[in-house]
Amino acid sequence: MSDETIDDLMDATYRALCKHGYADLTMQDIAAESDKSKGTLHYHFDGKADLLESFLAYLLDRFEERTESVPGETPADRLHALFDELLTPTDEEAAAEFRTAVLEIKAQSPYNEAYRERLQEFDRALHDRIADLVAAGIEAGQFRSSVDPDETAEFLVTVFHGGQTRAAAVDRPLDRTKASVHEYIDAVLRSDAAVGEGGDDGQRGADE
Template sequence: MSDGDPADDIMTATYRALCTHGYADLTMQDIADESSKSKAALHYHYDSKHDLLCAFLEYLYDRFVERTSDPAGADPAAQLRSLVQTVLDKPEDDREAFETAVLEIRAQAPYEPGFRERLTRFDDYLAGEFERLLEAGIDDGVVDPAVDPADTATFLVTMLTGAATERVTAGRSVECTRRMLAEYVESHLLTDATEAQL
């Protein structure tokens, strides 16, 4: 995750520490132990663990945008399929322990406005991408014009978030979600189902 930048070093250390300790037991010392910096140096950049984790969520957001922006495909229908698949696919460097730690952070969002604000950015961005593709698909004649882009985008994000949560909490595969969303996209959103599948 790091490319030699001091900020990236801290983010990489935070990632490793979360994988090892989870959210609840994580301390600034744990992060320092994974970093080339001392605990005092971390506190120079971040007043608290909360502040550091807020910065880490922003870092993850930037990586998520990089991974999901500009989905592959020659038209909005293909790009819609591609975006769903990309979100369902775990990045190669993801670990189950890390996903669990992020879910712990998400569980704190109702009580931690800083976490809630940053986590909401993920959902808002993804909903915006789906809405954009659906609107473009309607304009191009490949998405049913009766589809409400905003409501459909919200539904897709809710399904994908739920699948990710089930993967962590119940060890449930996302393959059922992948299959059912593929069917939903083809039968309810597109005007002309193609051979391309998720």
């Protein structure tokens, strides 16, 4: 398949997941959202689980592209921007549906090793992105030297998943998680020396 065909098929998978959820999703549903036939899909993929594994790999690639160069002058700014990016849906209209579908896939992960590996790759990629920014922030004197980049990254990945789970399961707005993370970065990670420096005095909310 050409890259373009793959992109089209992944977009179709995204739309079909938002429309039907994970449990009820069929290859026919995905074909219906694309310009390919169900037969073509079955030629390239061993079924729904195989196609969705490719979809998870595609999401990881997109995540890495989107977060490779988050904006910001300092590591702290970039860490804030990373969580703005992570916790702001790119597609507001289908955000709730997509979040639910992803939670369904996470809940399938114990039954499906390929899903689990993809999700673990995502966790590692997110962890590494955060840990690098935290380490850079310590290096720059913005974050306390007592902060552990690895532990901090682990904790923030957990907060990310908790926010997503609660948004899907109990309708808790993702903006509240976003505000908590900004607060955590400013109140817990920032060194006293950095607070009040320059134009950014650590006041930052979910509304930015």
